Amino acid sequence: LWRDPAAIILIVFAFTFALYSVSKDIKTEVNNAPIGVVDNDHSPLSRRLTDALQPPLFRKPVALTAETADAALETGEVIFVLEIPPDFEADLLRGRKPGLMLLIDATAMxxxxxxxxxxxxxVSNEAAQALGSPAAEASLPVRVVPRTAFNPNHQAVWFVSVxxxxLDLTILSILLVGAAFMRERERGTIERLLVMPVTPIEVALSKIIANGVVVAGAAFFSLELIVRAGLGVPVNGSTALFMACVAPYLFSTAAIGILLATSAGSMPQFALMSIxxxxxxxxxxxxxxxxxSMPAAMRAVMEASPTTQFVAxxxxxLFRGAGLAEIWRPLAAIIAIGAIALTAALLRFRAQMAKAG
Known part of the structure; x- marks a missing residue:
């Protein structure tokens, strides 16, 4: 691995710049969303509603007309258009129930x-405050007060970064270990392994451990330096327990990499199969x-994936501070899946060595 600068650069890039940029730039929450307002009322309440649409959720509202609203949506200038009808405030004061029209570009799902x-x-809060009427929930006998135990502001960076x-552990363990096996075959050094006093499992473990230690070390420093320090994500749980669970997960995914390498005929073919x-x-x-949200059949299939178990x-x-008593089931599943994948990979590798001999 040390003699492969491209692989080292890939590891460093994946766990530093790529992780930081993806975590900061990919957001699932509403942030700086462009919005337009068609104000047909021009009343104090309509202006109050427009002023209430503020950053960081929304950009400063764009004044639109009924004729320009559709064009603004179609060109992507705005995602939302709030249309306030004429006499909106007057109708509310008379006790009527006027409607607002909200047009949405749902391609921004x-x-x-x-x-x-x-x-x-x-709209509900501003209308209630402007008219001096209590909020709807205040009149109910029961009031729901949600409290978020983790990530109270629902920042996507907290989840995306972890x-x-x-993702980096999965990709790099499959690619690096599988590529190490493919290089043995393409360079002809697989024949040298046949005359050495080593078993197929020793050869496989040497590839897995050597690459796995480097990837696990990179993941640890990424968690501490990029996620904790750089992105400011509070990690509630035990880093030591997380890293202890990384080891069996890397064995599982690396075994998948070996299985793919023993099934591919060349390095390009292995890369295409891995994607x-x-x-x-x-x-x-x-x-x-x-x-x-997945179909039941798909969920059942993906339960056999080590990545599904490792995500849980x-x-x-890291999010809920769980201990070994809470995570032993997915951990046992990862170990079992890894053992099956490694056994299948070793059978393929042994068959290839026997064929080469």
């Missing part, structure tokens, strides 16, 4: 859903979309 909820809350470490594997492992692991384990440790 995440911001569209959350933004519509925020705008609805802002999941990016999981759909770690893309599926990441996208369907619960790191990007909730497992509960990492979230429990």
């Amino acid at each position: 995440t911001q569209a859903g959350l933004g519509a909820s925020y705008i609805g809350q802002i 999941m990016q470490i999981v 759909p594997v770690f893309v599926i492992l990441n996208l369907l692991s619960g790191a990007v979309t909730p497992m509960e 384990l990492s979230s429990a440790i």
Whole structure:
């Protein structure tokens, strides 16, 4: 690995700049969303509603007309258009129930859903305060007061940064270990292994441990220096327990890398085979979309993925401060999956060595 500068640069880049930039730049919450207002009322209340749409949730509202609103949505100038009808304030004062029209560019899927909820809350609160009437929930016999135990401001960077470490561990362990095996075959050194007093499992473990130690060390420094110090994400759980769980996870994913390497005919073929594997492992692991939103059959299949188990384990440790008593089930699953994958990889490798001999 030390003689492979490209691999070293990849490891450093993945756990530093790539992790920091992805965590800071990819946001799932509403932030600086462009919004336009069609004010057909021009009343104190309509101006109050417009002024209430403030950063950091929304940009300063753009004044639009009914004729220009559709064009602004189609060109992407705005995501939301709030249209206030004529006599809106007067109708409210008379006890009527006038309606507001909210146009949304739903291609911005995440911001569209959350933004519509925020705008609805802002309109309700401002209208109640302007008219001197109590908020709707104040008249109810029960009042719901939500309290967020972790990440109270719902900052995506707290979640994305940790999941990016999981993604980097997955990709690099598969690529580095698999590439090490492919280099042995392409350089012809696999024949030298046949005459050495080593077993296939010793050869496999040497590749896994050598690359795994480097990747795990990079993940530790990334968690401490980039996630904690650089991004300011509070990690509630035990870093030592997390790193102890990283080891069996790297064995599982590295075994997948060996299995792919023994199935590929060349390094380009191995790279192409690896791409759909770690893309599926990441996208369907619960790191990007909730497992509960997937079809039951897909959830059952992905339960056999070490990444799915590791995402659940990492979230429990780093977000909720869970101990070994809470995470032993996904940890045991990772070890079992890794043992199966490593056994299959060794059988393939042994068959290749016997064929070469």
